Amino acid sequence: METEILSPTKDLNSIKLIRDQRGSYGFEIKLVDEDEKKLLERLKLVNDELVKTYDNLNTIKEEN
Numbered sequence: 001m002e003t004e005i006l007s008p009t010k011d012l013n014s015i016k017l018i019r020d021q022r023g024s025y026g027f028e029i030k031l032v033d034e035d036e037k038k039l040l041e042r043l044k045l046v047n048d049e050l051v052k053t054y055d056n057l058n059t060i061k062e063e064n
Helices: 038-063
Strands: 015-021 025-030
Touching: 015 038, 025 038
Parallel strands: none
Antiparallel strands: 015 025
């Protein structure tokens, strides 16, 4: 009988905000779902919202 050790963070949704050396923002998105279609829809929604929010910050920073 095999025992599987579960990681408490292995299967959690997460977003990692990354700021590079020039001050621009990027992100890493991790979503978990059995339904691939639903997963892709959620990924698009999350990505669009992050791009809208952080692309504006990148644009403002570049203008100054």
